[in-house]
Amino acid sequence: MSYVVKSPVSLKASIKLPASKSICNRALILNALSYSPYEIRNLSDCDDTEVMVKALNSNDRDxxxxxxxxxMRFLTAFLSKVVGEWTITGTQRMKNRPIKILVDALNSLGARVEYMEKEGYPPLRIFGSALQGGEISLAGGVSSQYISALLMIAPLMEKGLTLHLEGAIISKPYINLTLQLMEQYGVKADWSGQTIKVRPQDYHPIPFTVESDWSAASYWYSMMALSKNAEIELLGLFKNSLQGDAAGAKLFAQLGVGTTYTDRGVILKHNGNRTKKLNYNFVNEPDLAQTFVVTCVLLNIPFRFTGLQSLKIKETDRIEALKTELCKLGYLLTDSNDSILEWNGERCEPQAHPVIATYEDHRMAMAFAPVALVVPEGIEIADPQVVSKSYPHFWEDLKKAGFIIIDNG
Ligand SMILES: O=C(O)C1=C[C@@H](OP(=O)(O)O)[C@@H](O)[C@H](O)C1
Ligand SMILES: C=C(OP(=O)(O)O)C(=O)O
Incomplete structure (x- = not known):
């Protein structure tokens, strides 16, 4: 299946963005750990949140x-402290996304988690029991989700938890997000340098409403950056957001998009600024990298993006995927050190009728959709339904904004 996406005559939209799946999935765990009587408001209907809701509400063991x-990461930690025997699996890709650092950490804190297939990867068998906790060291440079997963169950461990993070810490804002939400549910932690400490404490339930998703907002910022005339309002976003990806607004100011905050969201306007080259370290906002890579080449702005080391173990190897798909459009990118992606303006022969492959990665589909604004015949995107991982209504929202979307079967 593929969609051909064509530019609107004029781009005008007031969009209710999906709720942040990062916040939803933390709030669901914290609601469960605090035995909350409250239903979370504005919960996303995206796949990643639906699988959490289903797991937490089911009587299944698998x-x-x-x-x-x-x-995968949050439930592995959560289930390891719920008495019973559980199994957890995922897509073929999930079976190749590493989880050893988390499993080793849990096992040394008193849990029993075993591999069912390949050592170091899901699926897992989990024998849940009360956890002792204590003091451990773990690498901070592979995925912050291991750290968030441990932190959320930490106050319920008998001795609490002291985490010494080794080496560089990636995706820090997501750890902050976890600690801030834990604090809203009544649990305090201390983070100083490379060490995070959580004493044994109880969670206290609160009514909770989820903010809109700043990562999803980035695709609309990209469309604004690529349009001559556009009016875009994004609802449910806040300046003092808990989400690290809110940093995208500042970065887009260098690509010509200004942000005005209102009491119901943001309004995007052209600000007349456009940098000649963009250098940025995405270590804190890895999910924004694809948006900026695609937007920069289309604006003909050379870039050097560092801090991309986690992109290789996400939904797909995003560095390879970006290079391959942009080559189809005539842009030659180079990567180095497994963490740097650059474009110095180099071009190659574009394909006559490119079809953008999405590699089961929602962000490949959404980052490439704005190409429609600069290519008169539009852009064809394969397997467009992948967006349901975080933004199920993405294509409907594009239609509302005036895009023409043709289902190519
Ligand atoms: O904790 C979270 O909600 C997330 C953390 C990040 O992952 P890494 O910590 O693996 O970089 C991010 O890429 C992912 O989309 C969501
Ligand atoms: C990396 C992502 O998600 P996850 O790691 O939670 O699958 C993402 O949404 O870009």
């Missing part, structure tokens, strides 16, 4: 969390 990294 869970399939599909492609959701957060659900």
């Amino acid at each position: 869970f399939d969390i599909k492609a959701a990294g957060t659900a």
Whole structure:
């Protein structure tokens, strides 16, 4: 299946963005750990949140969390402290996304988690029991989700938890997000340098409403950056967001998009600024990298993006995927050190009728959709349904904004 996406005559939209799946999936765990009587408001209907809701509400012992990294990591930790025997699996790709650092950590804190197939990867068999906790060291440079997963169950461990993070810490804002939400549910932690400490404490339930997703907002910022005339309002976003990807607004100011905050969201306007080259370290906002790579080449702005080391173990190897798909459009990117992606303006022969492959990665589909604004015949995107991982209504929202979307079967 593929969609051909064509530019609107004029791009005008007021969009209710999906709720942040990162916040939803933390709030679901914290609601469960606090035995909350409250239903979370504005919960996303995206796949990654639906698999969490289903797992937490079911009487099953075997869970399939599909492609959701957060659900795999958070539930592995959560289930290891719920008495019983559980299994957890996911898509073929999930079976190749590493989880050893988390499993080793849990096992040394008193849990029993075993591999069912390949050592170091899902699926897992989990024998849940009360956890002792204590003091451990773990690498901070592979995925922050391991750290968030441990932190959320930490106050319920007998001795609490002291985590010494080794080496560089990637995706820090997501660890902050976890700690801030834990604090809203009444649990305090201390983070100083490379060490995070959580004493034994109880969670306290609260009514909770989820903010809109700043990562999803980035695709609309990209469309604004690529349009001559556009009016875009995004609802449910806040300036003082808990989400690290809110940093995208500042970065897009260098690509010509200004942000005005209102009491119901943001309004995007052209600000007349456009940098000649963009250098940025995405270590804190890895999910924004694809948006900026595609937007920059289309604006003819050379870039050097560093801090991309986690992109290789996400929904797909995003560095390879970006290079391959942009080559189809005539842009030659180079990568180095497994963590740097650059474009110095080099071009290659574009394909006559490119079809953008999406590699089961929602962000490949969404980052490439704005290409429609610069290519008169539009852009064909394969397997467009992948967006349901985080933004199920993405294509409907594009239609509302005036895009023409043709289902090519
Ligand atoms: O904790 C989270 O909600 C997330 C953390 C990040 O992953 P890594 O920590 O693996 O970089 C991010 O890429 C992912 O989309 C969501
Ligand atoms: C990396 C992502 O998700 P996850 O790791 O939770 O599967 C993402 O949404 O870009």
